[in-house]
Amino acid sequence: MQSFIPVFMEEKICMITGANSGIGKEMAIQLAKRGHHVVMICRNEDRGKKALEEIKNRSGNSKIDLLIADLGNLRTIKPMVDQFLAKYPRLDVLINNAGVFKQKRTTSVDGFEMIFAVAHLGHFYLTILLLESLKKSAPARIINVSSDIHRFFTVHFEDLMFEKKYASQKAYGSAKFANVLFTKDLAKKLAGTGITVNAFHPGHVKTNMTTSNDSRFVRFFTALSGPLYTPVNKAAQTGVYLATSPEVSNISGEYFKKCAIAKSHKMTQDEEYQSKLWNISRDMLNKCGFEIKPDI
Template identity: 40%
Template sequence: MQNYADNMRDFVEKHATGLAVALVAGVSALALRRWMSGGVCRSRVRLDGKTVLITGANCGIGKETALDMANRGAKVIMACRDMTKARIAADEIRQQSGNGNVVVKKLDLASLQSVRDLAKEIQENEERLDILINNAGIMFCPKWETEDGFEMQFGVNHLGHFLLTNTLLDLLKKSTPSRIVNVSSTAHEKGRIHFEDINLDKDYDPYTSYRQSKLANVLFSRELASRLKDTGVTVYSLHPGVIRTELGRHLFPTLAMWKRIVAAAVMTFVKSPWEGAQTTLHCAIDESLANSSGLYYSDCAPKEPAPQALDDAAAKRLWDLSASMVGLA
């Protein structure tokens, strides 16, 4: 026993610097991981008798949001493009929550007709809609076009949700108090709306496109909140955090090998889908937000968005342009 203690003391003395560095690195990594995990939705509200529609609910934070809503007793409508994945996810949610009232509906946000078809089905078959969560999205894809000829990221992330929300407004108003939650991103801070070239035909860049679409989410929320003032329908936009999901699937293959290695290391510290869903849940159900509308949130708390996201004239101009593009003008 004495020899073991002596050997340990000798080892520590010889490797004191290395051990100290390892300890500091470990503590720092733990602190960074805890900081990156963000806030947690503390609401214990039940949603029995309520109906929630979530776009892109078959994976990532959308699936975690759907599971939480099902656990609270809500009827959950999972509006998804990939029906095979959606049905598998719905089965898992039913099993985990014990809530059989989880249904799957087809929605391709890259098709305005698909959006209209879903909205019509919801209007005809649902008596109420208490929470609409515009969660689905695409990020950093090549220069693709939607079925209607729009740039893909702007079309899916903004225009599809713009049309869906507007076509479901009557049902949301009928179900007040009700909420609309738009999942944006901190990427909006570097974005601008290219009104002169909204589809970025002149000089497409996937990063520029994504930032524009996320800024559009915040501006849309702001203008929508203004238009819905005193109706009982409140609106929220948010940054969910940096999360381990499929959203970045178009980015990773384009990176140089060294960047892939760095990205893989960074992914160790980013949020899990459960952690990433917390701000969405906070905006959708927390009782303290009942009288708030049009604000932007991050880590379950209000946050001042970028100056260009507070431009009411730009928000109105974007609304008019979007309405024209989707046939609502």
């Protein structure tokens, strides 16, 4: 007779940015259903609280918390991290998911082009602030939500803030490219620490970003491309897989689609390009008065 060996999945503390809607909320539900403790990072308290109740109800897990930070307002990030560090003994998984799409150029509170500010710079700062906690919690995982759109662009270094000429798809593609470039660079920098860093493409998903954004083209494309859609529960699966699966415990610096390693743009491997983004991001933060040391 086969003996029954119960498998208890260790509870992980998982921080997810932009967890009040779309793919972030769905990853929160799926992780909570598996018994993990989810810490939602949202910019709006009311939207955050509403989603928190939904995540609790749909997962049957009450270990869901909400902290407030606006990734487009750098000075809100450290106070939230300090709150987190005071309350939680460790951080096992960080999912950098929040993102925006802007048809017209807007800037963050700190004066950076908004798509880049939220998708890359805010997450760059957040990740660096959490590195000590992640190192102490190792094995730990960092997951960056990128997009396949990065394959059609590169980081727009020649005019990173799109001050000369703004093109929304290009700005979004550049920021999503930055997500993969940062992933590969950080993975190398963290080799041997027990922290893995990976990025993924969730698919083309009907969320606020694609159905209610201010681009007529994106709304039109969204309305037309019904069968091409990835349902949000499927879109979240690669994130949950990267956060929890033992299969990827030693994989770092990769780009995933549908729970498998996929090809990213070949320039994402370029070390000079990676360093350039790192140095520019660090200089931007230092100039705003948020000190980032040269080494991590």
